[in-house]
Amino acid sequence: MTKSPQSSSGGAQLLDRAVILLDLVADGGVNGVTLKDLTARSGLNTATCHRILNTLVGHKLLARDDKKRCYRLGARMAIYGARAARGPGIISRCEVALTRIRRRTGDTIHLMARLNHDSVCLDRRDGECVVPTLTGSIGGSVPLGVGPGSIAMLAFLDEDEQEFIIRANIERYAAYRDLTADKVRRLIAETRDRGYAIDVGELIPGIAGVSVPIFSDGVTPNASLGFTILSAKLTPGTLEQYAMILREEIAAIVDQ
Amino acid sequence: MTKSPQSSSGGAQLLDRAVILLDLVADGGVNGVTLKDLTARSGLNTATCHRILNTLVGHKLLARDDKKRCYRLGARMAIYGARAARGPGIISRCEVALTRIRRRTGDTIHLMARLNHDSVCLDRRDGECVVPTLTGSIGGSVPLGVGPGSIAMLAFLDEDEQEFIIRANIERYAAYRDLTADKVRRLIAETRDRGYAIDVGELIPGIAGVSVPIFSDGVTPNASLGFTILSAKLTPGTLEQYAMILREEIAAIVDQ
DNA sequence: TCATAAAATCTCACATTATGAAAAACAACT
């Protein structure tokens, strides 16, 4: 959980709790999350947890894998998602931009968003040459702090929140080559100065990336737009040039 | 609302109500839905409604357009959706199939799912020649009963539920050329006999379609896979042949 | 195979939480 808007407590405890659980399940990923995990992480009483989960499953917001006795996001969630993507949110606003950038450069590009401690891929266009990316296809995610797409967002949050997230993710960084909390902090500092995030083969050898944050509401960096390119294709100035392209497109998106 | 699993009443009234509202907002579409609408359609007390909506907005499951004073699906919904699409649900299971069919035939193909009284486009691959479709891009929807993609699902529901849905949609049919409830009933009967749904230029002149239902749980037709083709490209037997292709792919998807 | 542990599910008395009528604040017309 983020420390932030938990316990909105406008008189809807049950709903707040349901959202906590939805979040935990969403974070749980492809493997699914078990009841025990959920009670532990949410701090909720087992019975309460169970009751809420059952209801959510009943409404198909969650699905239950009876075999593995665990919970995942449900069919209705996927449908809602498809509908939401159509509304006047980031995804549909970026759709044109993505396609246009793809045509202009021929490179792989993706739209990332923040969900709790993770950075989730919302949309992407594959480039002419297939490059391995951190997140894989739409819906894939990495811990915030990993990769330029996520650093671009992280770097422009309040320092408190940054620290909170880094702390929460600290053990997960180990899975990404020689990434550490301190390195993340250094990358953040550089990114703030530069205005955009870059990575030159530090996470996946031979693969570089540039990402620019999107301040959808003018204040909070809730999303980012970024390239993934083969380091081999880099010439001096390529990254700067790509950052400019992203900036332009984002500017066009943000002011309506 | 569907008569079905409303009021699950396992001791989570508030959650049930929240889902009702989420559904209404999702149905409301691109224009957004106002509080008044929501209270009217849900039958909930204004204060209760307002409280729930506020909480949902707080969690970004819904978003509020302060200007137009109405509610839409929120950013978090889109993110959940992206994640859900990645799990072992219909979407990811159909992904390969979609791409393969697209390569085999070169035609436009889409995956539809049922949401209340509507049929929503979950995924699609565009064909070599651009054809106009009823639903447009991902997230687009039509009332159940309109178009082969939705008839394919509707036809294999219980008769009671069919009638319920047709009644609910009856006024909306008028927007689609000369479609009427009776015509929908006739199409359903034909589809049941045939095993798949077809349309030859009756909804959009010059555009034909074939769709086969997917019984993801073995019983309920929760989704469908279908082609949209130019009538001009039709030769005798094309539709049958396409239906076979769909059947094959669906068979492969359903048993694991 | 049976015994043991662990996790999931159910039950029910209790009080915290959610409810909705009504009033207040706010917009939108005329």
Add this chain to the structure above:
DNA sequence: AGTTGTTTTTCATAATGTGAGATTTTATGA
């Protein structure tokens, strides 16, 4: 400025959700 319709807040009331524990089901080991 007056009037109407919509949104937001308040608060006493009770219905809803809570969670400790009992029970059942499933997993693990000997």
